[in-house]
Amino acid sequence: xxxxxxxxxxxxxxxxxxxxxxxxxxxxxxxxxxxxxxxxxxxxxxxxxxxxxxxxxxxxxxxxxxxxxxxxxxxxxxxxxxxxxxxxxxxxxxxxxxxxxxxxxxxxxxxxxxxxxxxxxxxxxxxxxxxxxxxxxxxxxxxxxxxxxxxxxxxxxxxxxxxxxxxxxxxxxxxxxxxxxxxxxxxxxxxxxxxxxxxxxxxxxxxxxxxxxxxxxxxxxxxxxxx
Amino acid sequence: xxxxxxxxxxxxxxxxxxxxxxxxxxxxxxxxxxxxxxxxxxxxxxxxxxxxxxxxxxxxxxxxxxxxxxxxxxxxxxxxxxxxxxxxxxxxxxxxxxxxxxxxxxxxxxxxxxxxxxxxxxxxxxxxxxxxxxxxxxxxxxxxxxxxxxxxxxxxxxxxxxxxxxxxxxxxxxxxxxxxxxxxxxxxxxxxxxxxxxxxxxxxxxxxxxxxxxxxxxxxxxxxxxxxxxxx
Numbered sequence: 343x344x345x346x347x348x349x350x351x352x353x354x355x356x357x358x359x360x361x362x363x364x365x366x367x368x369x370x371x372x373x374x375x376x377x378x379x380x381x382x383x384x385x386x387x388x389x390x391x392x393x394x395x396x397x398x399x400x401x402x403x404x405x406x407x408x409x410x411x412x413x414x415x416x417x418x419x420x421x422x423x424x425x426x427x428x429x430x431x432x433x434x435x436x437x438x439x440x441x442x443x444x445x446x447x448x449x450x451x452x453x454x455x456x457x458x459x460x461x462x463x464x465x466x467x468x469x470x471x472x473x474x475x476x477x478x479x480x481x482x483x484x485x486x487x488x489x490x491x492x493x494x495x496x497x498x499x500x501x502x503x504x505x506x507x508x509x510x511x512x513x514x515x516x517x518x519x520x521x522x523x524x525x526x527x528x529x530x531x532x533x534x535x536x537x538x539x540x541x542x543x544x545x546x547x548x549x550x551x552x553x554x555x556x557x558x559x560x561x562x563x564x565x566x567x568x569x
Numbered sequence: 570x571x572x573x574x575x576x577x578x579x580x581x582x583x584x585x586x587x588x589x590x591x592x593x594x595x596x597x598x599x600x601x602x603x604x605x606x607x608x609x610x611x612x613x614x615x616x617x618x619x620x621x622x623x624x625x626x627x628x629x630x631x632x633x634x635x636x637x638x639x640x641x642x643x644x645x646x647x648x649x650x651x652x653x654x655x656x657x658x659x660x661x662x663x664x665x666x667x668x669x670x671x672x673x674x675x676x677x678x679x680x681x682x683x684x685x686x687x688x689x690x691x692x693x694x695x696x697x698x699x700x701x702x703x704x705x706x707x708x709x710x711x712x713x714x715x716x717x718x719x720x721x722x723x724x725x726x727x728x729x730x731x732x733x734x735x736x737x738x739x740x741x742x743x744x745x746x747x748x749x750x751x752x753x754x755x756x757x758x759x760x761x762x763x764x765x766x767x768x769x770x771x772x773x774x775x776x777x778x779x780x781x782x783x784x785x786x787x788x789x790x791x792x793x794x795x796x797x798x799x800x801x
Contacts, residue, residue: 345672352669356655356662363657363696419655428653428712430619432670433639567621 344461348396351435353442360419367412368450374411375458378404383465389497393466398528401462406488410510413492416443426566436566437559443492451485471534480531483547484524490554491516497565520550539546570595571616571645571720571751576625578611585611587775588621595719596749598742598765600756603772604799609755610724612772616753617647617722629720645673646718650728652709656698660689660708663697664715671716683711686744687737703734710741721745723754727761735761759791771798 361367382400420426429439459481462468470477495513499505523546530540578586585608593599603609608683614620616627618641629641647653654663661680670678684690687707692700700708706726713721725743727735740763745752746765754762763783771779778798781793793797 348672349670352666356658357667359662360655360657422656423654424651425647425653425655427614427619427649427651428647428667429670431617431642431645431647431653432667433642433672434670435639 345398346435346438348513349438350442350445353429353434354445354449357419357443357446361415361446361450364419366419367415368453370411371408371450372457374496375404375408375454376461378407378459379461379465381447385552393468394532395425395529397462397466397468398525398532401459401528402484402525404458405455405485406517406521407435408454409447409485409488409492410513412450413496413513414446414506414509416447416493416496430560430566436562440493440497440558440562444489447493448485448489451489452482455481455485467534470532472531476537477528477531479493479543480524480527480547483544483551484527487520487524487547487551487554488517490551490558491520493556494558494562494565497562520547523550570628570630571753572628573612573616573622574626574628576612576615576622576627578608578615578622584775586615588625589772589775589777590625591616591753591770591777593720593751593753593768595751596636597599597744597767598746598752598754599768599770600754600763600766601770601772601793602756602759603778607772608775609772613647613755617645618642636721643716644719645722646687646713646716647718647722647724648710648713648726649724650726652697652705653712654697654705654708657696658746659694659696660684660700660711663695663708664711667712668715672773673716681715683714684708685743686714687711703731703737706730706734707737710738712740714745718750720751720753723752723756723762725756726754727756727758738762739764759788759795763788763791771795774801 353475417426420429463470477495492513495516496509499508499512523543527540530543531555571590575593576586576589577584580645586789591612591614601612611620615622618627618638629644655666658666664680664684665676668679673679684693684697687708687710688713692704697705697708730738742762743753743765754766756762766783768780768782770777771794779794781794
């Protein structure tokens with residue numbers, strides 16, 4: 343177990359160091375996310391009630407779109423110099439590559455969230471009626487679900503032509519359950535509903551996370567086969 | 570020792586490898602020649618355990634892939650015309666990354682040893698994107714040897730190298746051979762690296778067209794045999 347975790351950590355650290363040096367994904371993701379926020383705040387002047395209704399959807403959609411920019415880079419980096427073949431020639435199992443990359447993608451997305459999330463409150467003058475702690479948990483588990491399925495599908499499309507355009511097309515249908523649940527749960531926290539009223543949405547996100555944690559572990563070997 | 574037994578591989582309707590068997594005893598240096606599309610690189614990828622054959626098996630030492638794929642990969646080092654190196658990382662970080670994937674102990678000492686061997690000690694902490702093609706290939710050699718593999722597989726390793734790089738790689742191959750490493754090199758060249766080769770396989774249309782020792786073989790003879798076998 344310790345050895346397996348060490349291999350996952352090795353991929354995770356390598357991806358983060360590469361990204362830290364190249365600054366290819368995170369800078370683009372943050373810029374894109376902030377641009378959406380600013381453009382929407384300039385385009386509409388909604389009432390407070392409307393803000394509470396639309397903001398959860400806006401937050402999640404901007405995160406998903408900016409997250410996709412990062413996902414597209416996940417395997418592009420490995421294609422350069424045929425690095426993926428280099429990794430696959432070592433004793434690491436494909437599922438360990440997947441988990442290392444998913445963890446790295448999650449950290450990058452959370453970094454974007456930490457920067458942009460407070461800006462939504464500032465730009466839309468929003469007062470949170472529910473618990474900030476629960477909101478953070480919802481953001482975390484929703485992000486985990488998105489990254490797990492996104493990292494898996496990014497591997498699936500990485501060797502295809504027009505993969506950057508293809509990824510969102512196949513990702514969004516699969517994201518619908520977690521996206522819907524995350525938006526509903528976030529909206530409930532914004533409007534100050536009691537936990538009982540949105541607990542089913544949180545449970546749905548957790549089940550989704552579990553499914554997309556296990557499924558790629560079973561299928562990733564096939565995705566990583568080299569012709 | 571590395572052995573591929575009855576290996577076949579098909580891409581779509583094309584039979585890239587047709588029931589090929591190859592055995593390279595410990596310490597032997599074998600070169601695989603053949604035209605484009607003969608199946609050379611596919612054979613190398615299968616022997617390197619990064620591509621699965623449709624049928625057949627690979628044995629390294631006395632271990633089969635079916636039982637111990639991870640252990641087997643520890644015995645193989647690959648040098649390709651692609652470096653497999655990350656440009657944003659330093660030479661040290663690249664070697665550390667691959668060393669960790671091989672689960673090596675005492676990694677620091679081994680990194681210094683291999684980087685000295687390829688003459689890049691002064692560039693150890695430089696990011697790889699600043700490296701010339703020759704430096705990249707030297708670091709690629711260090712990466713392939715970091716875990717002291719028993720079997721070295723080379724895929725067109727001389728591609729794009731200048732004379733200095735060619736000399737250095739030839740020196741490394743000579744050194745590996747003198748240390749009784751098993752070496753298989755896929756190449757297009759009749760010259761580069763061929764001085765130390767013990768045996769030549771000519772691959773054509775997914776089959777072994779010729780298999781002969783290089784003892785007393787002149788370069789002209791090799792070219793004649795090659796063109797005879799590939800033409801038919």
